[in-house]
Amino acid sequence: MYCVEAKSLLSKWNSINVYRGCTHGCIYCDSRSKCYGFTHEFEDIEVKRNAPELLERILRLKRKKFMVSTGSMSDPYMPLEEEFNLTRQCLEVIKKYGFGAAVLTKSNRILRDLDLLESINEQSKAVVQMTLTTCNDGLCRILEPNAARVAERIETLKTVHRHGIPAVVWFSPVLPFIEDTGENITELLEYCIDAGVKGIICFGMGMTLREGNREYYYAALDRHFPGLREKYEKTYGLSYHVVSSRNRELMELFHSRCEKYGIIHDVGQCFAYLQEFPEKYGQLSLF
DSSP states (O other): OEEEOOSOOOOTTSEEOSEESOSSOOTTOGGGSGGGOOOSOTTSOEEETTHHHHHHHHHTTOSBOOEEEEOSSSOTTSTHHHHHOHHHHHHHHHHHTTOEEEEEESOGGGGGGHHHHHHHHHHSOEEEEEEOOOSOHHHHHHHSTTSOOHHHHHHHHHHHHHTTOOEEEEOOOOOTTTTOOHHHHHHHHHHHHHHTOSEEEOOOSEEEOOTTHHHHHHHHHHHHSTTHHHHHHHHHTTOSEEEOTTHHHHHHHHHHHHHHTTOBOOHHHHHHHHHOOOGGGSBOOOO
């Protein structure tokens, strides 16, 4: 871990990352890909210690309000957050200036900031996003060794729902030959229905692999699923899109269940919902 003074923070998509790298250890993580230009070990976290000040400087000059998202490249609620509180400080800035927040995590540490998220949601809009890939805690410990257990994530979703905060779940990735079963998808959907989630983002039953994360993933397969790497190499070669052979039937199951329970399940509609800022709060007052 090392601290830096960041020169920029808010992307053109209105997203922020107060940390760079991640300690969750997910074996499939795309953020390990070489295209992102990491010059240090992925688990050696870069801490942008001036992130709250940078964000305040940016937001106080914005006339039109919008949703500020975080969690796309590194989890904002890694254990380091307990020491630095940068995510919480950024949420305080978002609240102060009346913007919205969309937070993506695999950690139940987000509940520490439930008070802030609830306040932001009452003032404008807050959305909690949680990744779920397997319903099996034992498998979760292999695939996402340092993230919250499945049961903890589900309880987090139920808690934010009880507090009136909408949630969106990411079914991404769904690992071929490991997670692409009807039983897994059905149980995950039941969890989401029970937790009252607003939407589910699913790009298809599969994953992506490219230089950097492919090698890390295959090494993990060798450790935990002997022989499975060879099956991947034979089936997919060096493909970027790695799609399950059961994609069609599982996506039909996914869409039909979401449709039945009124869960947003079109990817475009889910992203539109995440980016949509309530119109009545969208313009700063001149008085």
